[in-house]
Amino acid sequence: MFDIQAVLFDLDGTLVDTVHDIAGSMNSLLREMGEERFDTDDYRRWIGGGSGAMVARISEMLGIEEPVESFLERYMQRYGQNLTTLSRPFAGAEDILDTCRELDLPISVLSNKDQWMVDIICRELFPDVAFRHTIGLSSAFPKKPDPTSARHIARDLVVNPRHCLFVGDTPVDIRTAQAAGMTSAGVTWGYGHALDIDEAGPDVCFRRMNILDHFIRDHCSSARRRISA
Missing domain, CATH: 1.10.150 (DNA polymerase; domain 1)
Known part of the structure; x- marks a missing residue:
């Protein structure tokens, strides 16, 4: 469970x-x-x-x-100079972030993109989203799939890594989650090949954004506490 x-x-x-x-x-x-x-x-x-x-x-x-x-x-x-000229959130991404906010789930970004680029993209494309962390490539942490940055996020949130869901579109993300002891969720709408993602052995895999949204709702601790209350 x-x-x-x-x-x-x-x-x-x-x-x-x-x-x-x-x-x-x-x-x-x-x-x-x-x-x-x-x-x-x-x-x-x-x-x-x-x-x-x-x-x-x-x-x-x-x-x-x-x-x-x-x-x-x-x-x-x-x-x-062109970080957000044509780049846009995938359809449904903002809905998932709204779901996490509604459920009081802390959300973070962990990317291998340069830190300053991550900061600009998150600020310009998600201006109303309160990410707890937006971590990119810098001297602070090794790049994924090294789990150091993922473990840092869990530790800072005071959340056991096994209760963290790590969502990504490449085998690098899956291996990062596995090394950090987190639940790995592969998605196939991005830039990774579905077969490669499957071979990486994620705990769960999603081919549509709305199914990931339902999964988060169904397995969020705060949501179950609200139902039981």
Whole structure:
């Protein structure tokens, strides 16, 4: 029996559809460099590994002679100017966050995106949402799937990790939840492949946002306390 007392969300591909800004930023840079550009679906497959891995892949595929670190820096500058130009919450994401607020469930964001980018996206796309934590990539914590940041959130909330639901769209998120001792929830509307997510062995998996919403309602401790009262 699941007993949810807090929810952690990945950002890209879970709460927010960011692929169009990522693709647009990289393609505009490649256009200036006179290089081949890629389809949005290509970027959708590459997002899960983080910006560094994506840039390294593109650099190798195109045989770009510029050092990867320099290429990455130029891409990050371009993307940093377009974080919320086209990016929007997935349909139903705001409903789930409203459900968590209604149930008094603390909610946090845990992403491998750079910290300053996470801060901007959460502030601009979810201005009315009181996230307890918005943790991105920084020197404070190792990147996922290292469980340190997830465990920090649970400890700060004074919630046993086994009562935390970690929701994400890639195997990296599933492995993070497993390593942290949390309930892992895979979702298939994002950028991970459904087969890869299934093979990662999540505790639960959702193909529609509204089903995740129902799951949270059905397994939230505060909701059961209200019913019993």
